[in-house]
Amino acid sequence: MSPESGAGGKKGLALILGGSGFVGTRLAPLLREQGWAVRIGDVRRSEAFPDLWMECDVTSPESLRKAVTGAAVIINLAAEHRDDVRPLSRYDEVNVEGARKVCDAAREAGIGKIIFTSSVAVYGFQPKPVDEAGPFDPFNAYGKTKLEAEGVYRAWAEKDAARTLTMVRPTVVFGEGNRGNVYNLLHQIASGKFLMVGAGKNVKSMAYVGNVAAFLAHVLSMGPGVHILNYVDGPDMDAITLVEHIRKCLGKKGSAPRFPKSLAMMGGHLLDVVARMSGRTFPISAIRVRKFCESTQFRAERVTGTGFVPPYTLAEGLARTIAFEFPAKQ
Numbered sequence: 001m002s003p004e005s006g007a008g009g010k011k012g013l014a015l016i017l018g019g020s021g022f023v024g025t026r027l028a029p030l031l032r033e034q035g036w037a038v039r040i041g042d043v044r045r046s047e048a049f050p051d052l053w054m055e056c057d058v059t060s061p062e063s064l065r066k067a068v069t070g071a072a073v074i075i076n077l078a079a080e081h082r083d084d085v086r087p088l089s090r091y092d093e094v095n096v097e098g099a100r101k102v103c104d105a106a107r108e109a110g111i112g113k114i115i116f117t118s119s120v121a122v123y124g125f126q127p128k129p130v131d132e133a134g135p136f137d138p139f140n141a142y143g144k145t146k147l148e149a150e151g152v153y154r155a156w157a158e159k160d161a162a163r164t165l166t167m168v169r170p171t172v173v174f175g176e177g178n179r180g181n182v183y184n185l186l187h188q189i190a191s192g193k194f195l196m197v198g199a200g201k202n203v204k205s206m207a208y209v210g211n212v213a214a215f216l217a218h219v220l221s222m223g224p225g226v227h228i229l230n231y232v233d234g235p236d237m238d239a240i241t242l243v244e245h246i247r248k249c250l251g252k253k254g255s256a257p258r259f260p261k262s263l264a265m266m267g268g269h270l271l272d273v274v275a276r277m278s279g280r281t282f283p284i285s286a287i288r289v290r291k292f293c294e295s296t297q298f299r300a301e302r303v304t305g306t307g308f309v310p311p312y313t314l315a316e317g318l319a320r321t322i323a324f325e326f327p328a329k330q
Contacts, residue, residue: 004052004070010035014220015071017058017102018078020046022178023117026213027075028052034217041067042078058098064105073113075216076102081119081142088141095145096152103156112224113164114153115216120171120205120230120298122147125290129205131299132169132228140287150228157226166219168212170231171298175209175317176324181291182206183325184283189246190326195259200240202295205232208317211310218308230300233314239292245315249322264289 004013014031016024019040025048028038040046041056041063056067058078068074080094099116106114121143123130138144150167157165174182188194211233219227237245243256268286275282312320 004037004039011037012072013037013039013070015039015041015067015074017041017056017067017074017076019075020044020048020053021077022175023173023209023213023216024077025049025177026175026209027077027216030213030217031220034220036220039067039071058102059093061101061104064101065108068105068109068111071109071111073115073220074102074106074111075115075117077117079117079142079146091141091145092148095142096148099149099152103152106156112160112162113220114156115166115168115219116149116153117216118150118167118169119143119146120169120296122150122169123298125294125296127295129297129299132230132302154226162224164222164224164227166222166227166229168216168219168229168231169298170207170212171205171296173207173209173212174321176321178209181288182321184288185243185292186246186322186325188283189243189252189256190250190322194243194256195264196240196243196256197259197264197289198239198261198293200243201238202293203236203238203297204242205234205236205296205298206242206314207231207233208310208312208314208321210312210317210320214311215303215308218306222306229302229306230298231303232298232300233310233312233317234300235314236297237314245318246322249319250326261289261293264293 014036016027018024019028020042024040028040028049031038038052039054040049040052041054043057046053054067056063080091122136122138124137124139124143136147138147153165157163172182212231215231265286268284268289271282272285
């Protein structure tokens with residue numbers, strides 16, 4: 001029998017692909033509270049919910065057929081997203097070909113509702129805040145393949161007017177237990193090794209995992225059609241304000257020392273070469289320096305139009321994450 005659980009499963013079975021990860025682990029209990037039975041399909045065992053887990057690889061049609069059996073909705077969180085994935089073809093295999101296989105499995109199983117987590121990476125670096133209309137200019141393989149995957153899902157939805165496709169493009173997501181770029185920033189500041197690179201006037205849009213999971217649960221109620229929504233927790237902060245807020249949460253006084261962007265980029269490129277030659281990974285790379293120094297600001301007015309109210313403010317999300325990750329620094 002397939003692993004699944006919920007409050008009687010009154011709303012049916014929700015399959016969370018990639019559900020063993022950061023967002024899925026927060027989403028699963030919210031869906032169960034809403035009355036959904038939940039199944040987690042992932043190549044990795046769910047440490048938080050082993051009883052809900054079924055091994056599933058989105059690149060494998062056979063495992064997808066088993067995972068989608070009995071599901072009323074598919075929520076696809078599965079993706080190759082790290083900056084250092086090799087070979088680059090892996091992005092296409094998981095993000096694009098995986099999308100095709102998910103759509104094929106949904107069609108075969110008669111599933112008419114899919115929620116797909118895309119990314120603001122489809123916009124690339126833009127000189128001003130952008131909404132869901134773009135423009136689109138992804139700068140890396142991750143963003144390019146996410147944009148291609150959106151086209152695959154859209155084609156699936158447009159073949160039947162009764163189908164529901166909701167594509168959510170979150171900005172950078174952070175929170176307790178995550179080890180992405182925001183955690184690296186927090187860790188560097190907490191350890192006293194952080195240097196403010198550049199002028200710090202660039203604005204950063206961010207999203208707390210507790211709010212992202214709550215929003216994904218919220219959009220399950222959306223009806224037929226194609227719905228595309230950016231997700232951002234405001235108000236946005238510039239890099240200086242963000243760093244000073246983090247320092248305050250950590251009980252640090254004064255300001256962070258400054259470092260020229262040009263030198264930081266040179267150091268990032270050097271470490272990239274060392275990483276390729278040695279197979280090691282480093283918390284600093286050229287793309288991470290660029291991401292920190294660029295404005296990455298997005299508009300998400302459509303979220304308000306859905307009636308969604310975030311459970312946490314951005315400041316609360318940062319404070320909760322810092323308290324969890326660095327309790328000795330409080």
